[in-house]
Amino acid sequence: MESEEKPVKKPMTHEERLALAAKLDKELDEFIEKLPRRKYDEGWPEDRWEEEMEKHPFFMTQTPKPGQELHPLYEGLQQLKYDPDENEPEELATNYKEDGNFNFKHKNYRLAVVAYTEGIKIKCGNPEIEANLLNNRAAAHYFLKNYRSSLRDCETALRIKPGYDKALIRAANCCYELREFGKAVDYCDKILEKQKGNTAILDLRQESINAAKVKERDDRKKEAAAKRKAKEEEGIINEILGRGYNIEGGSKGHISIEKLEPCFPELMHNRVYLDASMSLVWPVVLVYPEYKIMDYIQQFSENEKFSEQLELVFEATPEWDEEKKYKSNNVNIYYETPRKRIVNVDLDKTLGDVLKMKEYIIKGGTPSFILLAKASPAEKRFLQEYSR
Amino acid sequence: MKEAITELAKFIQIGARLDLKAAALENLLGVTATEDGVEAIIAVPQLLVALVALLDDTSVPISKDASLCLINISADEKGATALIDLDVSKHCPPLQSPPLDIVNQALKNIFNPESRIADQCCMVLSNLSRPSHLIETVIEVIEKNDRSFEELINVFTKNQYNKHGAKLHYLGPVLSNLSQSHRVRLRILDKKLCVVQRLLPFTEYKDSLERRGGVVGALKNCCFETDFHEWLLSSEVDILPRLLLPLAGNEEFDEEDNDKLPLELQYLPEDKTREADPDIRCILLEALTQLVAKRVNREYIRSKNTYVILRELHKWEKDRKALAACENLVDILIRTEEEIGEENLKEVEVPPDLQEHLSKLDDEV
Numbered sequence: 001m002e003s004e005e006k007p008v009k010k011p012m013t014h015e016e017r018l019a020l021a022a023k024l025d026k027e028l029d030e031f032i033e034k035l036p037r038r039k040y041d042e043g044w045p046e047d048r049w050e051e052e053m054e055k056h057p058f059f060m061t062q063t064p065k066p067g068q069e070l071h072p073l074y075e076g077l078q079q080l081k082y083d084p085d086e087n088e089p090e091e092l093a094t095n096y097k098e099d100g101n102f103n104f105k106h107k108n109y110r111l112a113v114v115a116y117t118e119g120i121k122i123k124c125g126n127p128e129i130e131a132n133l134l135n136n137r138a139a140a141h142y143f144l145k146n147y148r149s150s151l152r153d154c155e156t157a158l159r160i161k162p163g164y165d166k167a168l169i170r171a172a173n174c175c176y177e178l179r180e181f182g183k184a185v186d187y188c189d190k191i192l193e194k195q196k197g198n199t200a201i202l203d204l205r206q207e208s209i210n211a212a213k214v215k216e217r218d219d220r221k222k223e224a225a226a227k228r229k230a231k232e233e234e235g236i237i238n239e240i241l242g243r244g245y246n247i248e249g250g251s252k253g254h255i256s257i258e259k260l261e262p263c264f265p266e267l268m269h270n271r272v273y274l275d276a277s278m279s280l281v282w283p284v285v286l287v288y289p290e291y292k293i294m295d296y297i298q299q300f301s302e303n304e305k306f307s308e309q310l311e312l313v314f315e316a317t318p319e320w321d322e323e324k325k326y327k328s329n330n331v332n333i334y335y336e337t338p339r340k341r342i343v344n345v346d347l348d349k350t351l352g353d354v355l356k357m358k359e360y361i362i363k364g365g366t367p368s369f370i371l372l373a374k375a376s377p378a379e380k381r382f383l384q385e386y387s388r
Numbered sequence: 389m390k391e392a393i394t395e396l397a398k399f400i401q402i403g404a405r406l407d408l409k410a411a412a413l414e415n416l417l418g419v420t421a422t423e424d425g426v427e428a429i430i431a432v433p434q435l436l437v438a439l440v441a442l443l444d445d446t447s448v449p450i451s452k453d454a455s456l457c458l459i460n461i462s463a464d465e466k467g468a469t470a471l472i473d474l475d476v477s478k479h480c481p482p483l484q485s486p487p488l489d490i491v492n493q494a495l496k497n498i499f500n501p502e503s504r505i506a507d508q509c510c511m512v513l514s515n516l517s518r519p520s521h522l523i524e525t526v527i528e529v530i531e532k533n534d535r536s537f538e539e540l541i542n543v544f545t546k547n548q549y550n551k552h553g554a555k556l557h558y559l560g561p562v563l564s565n566l567s568q569s570h571r572v573r574l575r576i577l578d579k580k581l582c583v584v585q586r587l588l589p590f591t592e593y594k595d596s597l598e599r600r601g602g603v604v605g606a607l608k609n610c611c612f613e614t615d616f617h618e619w620l621l622s623s624e625v626d627i628l629p630r631l632l633l634p635l636a637g638n639e640e641f642d643e644e645d646n647d648k649l650p651l652e653l654q655y656l657p658e659d660k661t662r663e664a665d666p667d668i669r670c671i672l673l674e675a676l677t678q679l680v681a682k683r684v685n686r687e688y689i690r691s692k693n694t695y696v697i698l699r700e701l702h703k704w705e706k707d708r709k710a711l712a713a714c715e716n717l718v719d720i721l722i723r724t725e726e727e728i729g730e731e732n733l734k735e736v737e738v739p740p741d742l743q744e745h746l747s748k749l750d751d752e753v
Contacts, residue, residue: 189546189582196538197580205582206624213651220655224640227658 063103063111089124096122097133104140112140131161138170147177165191172204181212233257236274243280243302245355248363263364270298271365279303282351285368286313290378291320300367302352306333306345325373332379334370335360342386345369393419393428397435400454401481402445413442413453420460429461430470433479436461440476441487443497448504455508458490462515472522491516491529498556499535499543506550510558514598517565527569537566537575538583545586560602563587567609576606577616584610584620588630591672601668607631608671611678614734617685628679628689629653631672632697634663639700648693666707673713680720681734687725695721 012020044052053059057074064070081087081095096119103112116137124130138153151174157167172187188205191198237255240247249259260272262283270283284297295318300309310328317324333345337359345354354360355367372379398404399412416439419425429435439461442454461467471490480486487493494509494516503509517526530537543549544559566572576584590603607627611620620627629650636653638660646654663669676694680686698718705711720728738746 192582193542196582199580202582206585209585210623210626210651217651217654220657221646223657224655 063106063108089122090126090129093119093122093124093126093129093133095119097129097136100133100136100140104136107143109140109144113137113144116140127160131157131164131167134160135164135167135170138167138174142170142174145177147174150174151178163194165194169201172201176204176208176211179211179215181208181215184208185212232274236260236272236280239274239278239280240272243352243356246358246361248361260365262366264294264296264366266296267298267366275301277303280352282355283366284309284351285366287368287370288320288326288372289370289382290372290376291322293318293320300351302355303350305348305350306354307347309351310347323373325376326371330374331371332374334372335368336370337361340386342370342383390428390431393432393435397432397438397481400435400438400442402438402441402484406447406450409442409445409447409450410453413450413457417453417457417460420457423464426461426464426467430467433470433474434481436471436474437476437479437486438481440471440474440490440493441481441484443493443505443509444487451505452508455505455512459508459511459515462490462512465519468516468519468522472516472525489529491526492533495530495533495535495540498559499539501549501551503550503554504552506552506554506556507558510554510556510562514558514561514565517562520568523566523569527566527572530566531571537572538578538581541576541583541586545590555596555599557596557599558602560590560596560599561605562602564602564605564609567606570613573610573613576610577613577619579619579624584627585625588625588627591630591634597665601665601671604634604668604671604675608675608678611675614678614681614732617679617682621679621685621688626650628676628692628694631675631679632694635669635672635701636660636697637662637700637704641696645693645696648691649697650692653697662701662704666710669701669705669707669710670713673710673717677713677717677720680717681732683725683728683731686720686728690721 054061055071057071057077064074082092084092087095096115100112100115100119103109103115116133119133120130120137134153134157138150138157141147141150141153151171154167154171154174157164158171161167168187168191172184172191175181175184175187185205185208188201188208191201192205195201237257237260240255240260241253247255247259250256262268262271264283264285267283267285272280272282275281279301281299281301284300286295286297287293288295295313297309297313307328310331314326314328314331318326333347334342335345335354336342338361339359341359343357343359351367355362360367370382372382393416396412396416399408400416404412416429416435419429439454439457443451443458445451445454458471462471474490476486476489488496491513494513497503497506497509498513500506513526517523530540540559541563544556544563550556563576567576576587578584584607587603587607590599591607593600593603607630610616611627619625629652632650633652636656638656638658641649663672676689680689695718698714698721702711702714702718705714720733
């Protein structure tokens with residue numbers, strides 16, 4: 001075989017190089033000229049360019065609202081930012097933290113909490129970042145007035161980074177808002193160990209101490225009032241037991257105060273009490289079977305006679321008294337015994353005299369009596385029921 | 389005795405054999421129990437230095453025994469003086485480096501949360517600060533130390549500062565003693581820090597007479613700083629209720645009276661008891677008497693219904709000195725300002741013949 005002589009490549013001369021460049025330029029121009037001409041219409045329409053710009057992730061000035069259609073670029077960027085495969089945990093956590101901070105700056109505290117929570121969930125392992133996320137979430141919670149959640153985040157942050165000043169300060173404030181003043185003072189003291197002259201903390205400490213004083217005073221006042229009330233109730237019960245009244249639901253040696261609560265809403269505030277002369281003053285209900293009416297006496301002292309009370313009751317003619325026959329000198333008072341007997345009350349007797357009767361039972365903390373006009377047909381009918 | 393004691397000195401050097409050290413210390417402890425024994429010991433400065441050095445001994449029983457010896461020695465005024473004046477480098481036993489001086493050794497243990505002899509060191513310091521001629525020196529040493537009074541009070545008032553059960557109650561008397569100095573009072577009354585406020589809760593501290601008495605004593609001394617009265621009575625400190633609370637019993641007042649009282653004294657429960665120690669009651673009354681020197685503060689204290697508390701105290705009080713102090717204070721509170729006529733009771737000039745007459749009456753009490 002004949003060996004071919006390989007042509008030896010001669011190096012280009014300067015002129016040849018220039019000529020080649022010019023030729024290539026010309027070919028490129030011709031190529032571009034030959035391309036189809038079209039108007040560029042992939043840009044933003046002239047009349048709506050601001051609107052379109054606002055939607056573009058690079059140029060938007062506000063965070064997209066939920067439900068808003070998102071630019072495809074946005075989704076891409078999100079993926080880049082949040083994809084765990086694309087990001088190291090620390091980077092990811094920091095990204096979420098920055099998101100949270102952005103929301104925080106714009107006072108979107110709930111969104112900030114969400115962002116920080118995502119960052120915390122990653123457990124990136126870097127204590128600085130983790131403590132930071134917790135502290136920032138604590139701050140967001142604080143502005144949302146979720147003081148307990150805020151305190152919890154502060155405490156967690158402090159476990160990771162003990163002595164974390166910002167967390168300590170926020171914890172102190174949370175405790176104050178939660179009215180846990182002792183804990184607030186403790187946190188203040190921890191801060192003051194390192195920042196002795198911190199006036200804000202000194203003030204918070206003193207305010208917590210003062211607020212605690214008020215709280216303790218209020219507790220003691222409540223306690224004193226409760227004790228007084230209990231003593232008063234005990235006194236009443238002892239007097240009732242001593243007089244031997246029969247209370248429904250009570251036993252020989254014991255009555256609970258609930259059994260003395262008036263069962264009628266109209267007499268709600270008139271539970272029996274002991275007045276200055278050590279007499280029991282009762283709420284009393286008067287029943288008028290003729291007209292199916294009930295009348296209430298708020299305060300009937302056991303030392304008062306029935307006749308005296310009736311004067312007051314019938315000072316004015318009651319409106320339901322059609323025949324105008326119910327008068328203080330024209331009524332009979334009765335009570336019903338457990339054995340379904342009817343007993344007439346002597347108007348000259350006091351309330352106490354009647355309550356003492358073995359067969360008189362005080363029900364619902366309110367002695368009750370039946371009133372009928374003397375010798376009226378209604379009275380006759382009523383009494384007949386009992387003689388059967 | 390001196391020869392025997394000098395012999396003992398050899399065995400209690402820090403490098404000595406443990407069993408010998410222990411036995412020698414035990415012996416020495418017995419010697420420190422008597423006044424003669426203490427006198428003999430302080431005649432041998434090397435022994436004192438050895439004891440001070442043994443506070444650093446790694447064996448806890450040894451350092452404890454050494455501290456107990458020092459407590460006994462310092463309880464004696466001559467012993468205390470000897471310890472304060474002790475030149476640790478000059479009299480250092482051979483083969484060991486000189487320890488810190490006694491005050492610094494004590495402070496070191498007090499500030500060390502791991503120390504097992506912190507309480508004992510408090511007692512030593514308490515003894516050393518009692519003789520009035522030693523107070524200034526002790527204060528100077530403490531000030532040169534890189535820890536401040538404020539830090540000392542911090543350690544005193546912190547809950548469970550010492551990790552081995554030391555309560556540091558005897559810092560109470562230390563403070564009470566040292567607050568006799570104006571310089572120390574100014575440290576306690578530092579308006580920019582939180583110092584005196586930390587002491588206030590302890591006026592009702594039931595678990596230690598020393599702590600409670602020490603705090604009350606320190607507070608009383610602070611009340612001699614007339615310039616600070618308004619601040620002490622203001623809400624920034626609010627010393628009045630803390631001084632009155634131990635003097636109040638469980639007597640019930642009606643709502644009107646209660647509402648005028650300071651918050652801490654309103655609606656006191658049935659089980660409230662008064663301060664049991666009459667001396668402390670006296671000191672509290674003396675502190676209050678200081679605070680009524682100026683008219684504006686008198687009016688404030690009157691407005692807080694202080695009178696009813698003192699009235700009930702007077703009915704209950706049996707101790708003569710306390711009764712007198714109570715009457716004195718009530719007297720000032722009851723009188724109207726026209727009757728008193730003076731803006732500042734401390735500036736009243738008592739004519740010399742009256743002074744003589746009054747001091748004669750005082751002596752009779």
